[in-house]
Amino acid sequence: MRILCCVKRVPAPGARINVTADGLAVDAAHLGFTTSPHEECGVEEAVQITERTGGEVTVLTLGPAEAAEQLRYAASVGAHHGVLIQTDGAAWDPERTARALTAAIEALEESGGPFDLILFGNESADSGGFQVGVRVCYSLGRPIVNGIKGIEINGSTLRARREIDGGFEVYELAMPAALGVKEGINLPRYPTMRGRLASKKLAITTMEIDAEAGGQALVRLHRPAETLSQTTILGHGPEAAPAVVDVLEELGVL
Amino acid sequence: MLLVVLEHDRGTLGEAGREALTFGRTLAAKMGAEMHAAVIGAGAPEAAGPDAIAAEAGDHGAVRVYTVDDGVLSDFGPEAWGESIARVTGLLAPDAVLACGSERGNEVIAQAAVRLDAPMVANCTDITPPGGDGAEWSMIRVQWGGSLLEDATLSTAGPALLTCALHTVASSPVKPPPSAPPPVEAIDVDLPPELARTVVKERVVLEAGVTLPTAPVVVGGGRGVGSAEGFAPLEELAELLGGRVGCSRAVTNNGWRPHSDQVGQTGTRIAPEIYIASGISGAIQHWVGAMGSKHILAVNIDPEANMVVKADWAVIGDLHQVIPAISAEIRRRWS
């Protein structure tokens, strides 16, 4: 099987998210970067599928040159190819992003043959536009279902599970198809030393694709008002237990 | 006109649908427009069905309701719903289309947007329609699952496609209630049969119990718990309190607990009476899942931990001693 995973490079903030002075981006000066968690699980799922059925996993990202780091990480956990659509750091709205990804996928399929399965995250971890996968798939004429937390492959059909209140739904798609997956579908592995070494040698295909801008524009990012609470210290160590149970009794949860 | 797409599950209107109507009422007032609503698919025969949904939509402020049915709409399907919304939008030419930013809501509005070749803005908390001369919509939307807000604009030649972030408003009916249910009009869409390819094939019902999103008490454990076995005392306390165990992503990443226990941006949002968060530092992505808790008690060795600073109460100390001591104290008082 040929599987494509679309991943986005995002900052990994800790206790709070700081915004740059111009309000246009997360201040990442002191932050590491990572792959959106849903998409990290997408890569793991793709690798597991090809380990069972054979085939290759390609990882595609649109971002700055540094996004090659996320492609190498994917290679360190088993992906075979990395493709970077390099941007100049200017604003890319969801429609423009989708158009560029579509063009890249068309070019990749033209040269390497169709992808049986394309995996997106349900939403990106930072801007969370909830639409790039759906837009790309419509342009490609391919079915997509979001919110997927389980995939089973039977020949050329895939069964996909989506959680709902009190249970789950099952979808059945004939490949070629696409899915938007969510964290929890699997537990991503950590890279091995061998994987890390191999990823250093990954040849990354770089593409330059521009696309027409869409209608959504970012004006300014800001933090929501914080609810400042006065923390009451009930005590130190196990001696605080009676004070804790007093609180639980007061709340009526005992 | 503002068209609200009502999320229902096989004929039963859900809270997301009521929230969209409640949010939509305010938006329609700002637009100086009427609020209409659309019900996609008739639902299961045993469910209340489109007429009951229409009446409820009326109670929540919709003055006209459209129903769409087609053989393909036997159950939920993102492409069939998206195509239906796109066609209804083409026919009625609303100024804006709104759904609740639930998993399904965002998905179907995206499906409609791409079919209309239009932009879509997801998870808004506040929306301002274009002013007299300004041709742009402006809005506040959530990023990072709610940790960050974005002021954005939307310029579009056609209708604005929008979703409101889940739980931005608490749903409420209009007061006084309308004297009669709104008129209902059926719209024929004649969907391409191939859209059945993404319609739900099967449903599996799991046994109900206390679930994490609805648990009255959540006992959470983070990296500080140290191992899978380390959760036994947390399980015990949760059981004593009729609650559930939750955890941080550090825990699921280590394979100590299943992902279904994870609280946070990419996990579950909880809303218990009290969240006992032990050995959790309180990273922003965890906090957005926990902040719906009515009260928070942190147990941590670090008095400066974000979780401690943001909690109502805290115990400073080793959770491996504190948690069992709380259970022992509860047992002592009960005996």
Ligand SMILES: Cc1cc2nc3c(=O)[nH]c(=O)nc-3n(C[C@@H](O)[C@H](O)[C@H](O)COP(=O)(O)OP(=O)(O)OC[C@H]3O[C@@H](n4cnc5c(N)ncnc54)[C@H](O)[C@@H]3O)c2cc1C
């Ligand atoms: C400086 C700056 C300015 C920006 N300005 C704007 C702006 O003016 N307007 C605006 O709307 N947004 C703006 N953005 C955000 C924009 O870049 C979005 O991140 C992008 O449009 C796609 O993300 P999304 O949240 O819409 O994706 P979603 O629709 O939430 O993503 C769904 C899935 O699509 C795939 N995907 C998404 N993005 C990528 C990617 N880059 N590469 C590969 N796969 C991907 C992933 O699998 C993801 O899980 C700006 C960002 C920066 C850093």
Ligand SMILES: Cc1cc2nc3c(=O)[nH]c(=O)nc-3n(C[C@H](O)[C@H](O)[C@H](O)COP(=O)(O)OP(=O)(O)OC[C@H]3O[C@@H](n4cnc5c(N)ncnc54)[C@H](O)[C@@H]3O)c2cc1C
């Ligand atoms: C895009 C994105 C999405 C994310 N989504 C989520 C999410 O949904 N949920 C989530 O939880 N995280 C999420 N994260 C990860 C998050 O950033 C943190 O890494 C994670 O929450 C940390 O978990 P922790 O608090 O258990 O661990 P740590 O940050 O390592 O904290 C451990 C805490 O335990 C305390 N401690 C240690 N030993 C003891 C002891 N014996 N007794 C008492 N206290 C002790 C320490 O003082 C410390 O405060 C996400 C990250 C990203 C980038």
